Amino acid sequence: MGRIVKPAEFAKRRDRIMHCSAGRSNDWRKRAMKRLAKEAGTTADKTAGGRVLSWRLRNGQHVCVKHRYPDEQFATTAIDQIQREPDGRRKPIRAYACSFCFGWHITSQPK
Known part of the structure; x- marks a missing residue:
């Protein structure tokens, strides 16, 4: 079971994996996200097409795939x-x- 991760920390680490990994393959990104999700103890909420929309953290909060703006x-x-x-x-x-x-x-x- 993963440790409790705050949504901001999860989002920051997710952004680093998805956007700051120049020269890396999509397979590398998928493996890195799988490691992060396992470490944080999250579950992925998926659409009917199998795409991840958000991750549900252990405390019940969600971190969306899209960039979050505060207002x-x-x-x-x-x-x-x-x-x-x-x-x-x-x-x-x-x-x-x-x-x-x-x-x-x-x-x-x-x-």
């Missing part, structure tokens, strides 16, 4: 910054409140 203002500021990037990728168009982590996320999907 709507931070999320809309992030949308504005991302919209200015000329990279040809899909751009987020709105922010929404998350019922799992009680933070805010951004999405490119219309309401």
Whole structure:
């Protein structure tokens, strides 16, 4: 059984694995996330397609896959910054409140 991990610590370590591992393979990321989940004693909440949406910590709190913004203002500021990037990728168009982590996320999907 894993030790109790705070949501912020889990999210920080997850972000480091997912975004700060240049040159690493997807298999490496999957193994690293599996180790982190085991160490923290979390369970993955999955969709019907088998994709992980969030991790449920031992204390019942959730850590979402998406980046968590503390409030709507931070999320809309992030949308504005991302919209200015000329990279040809899909751009987020709105922010929404998350019922799992009680933070805010951004999405490119219309309401």
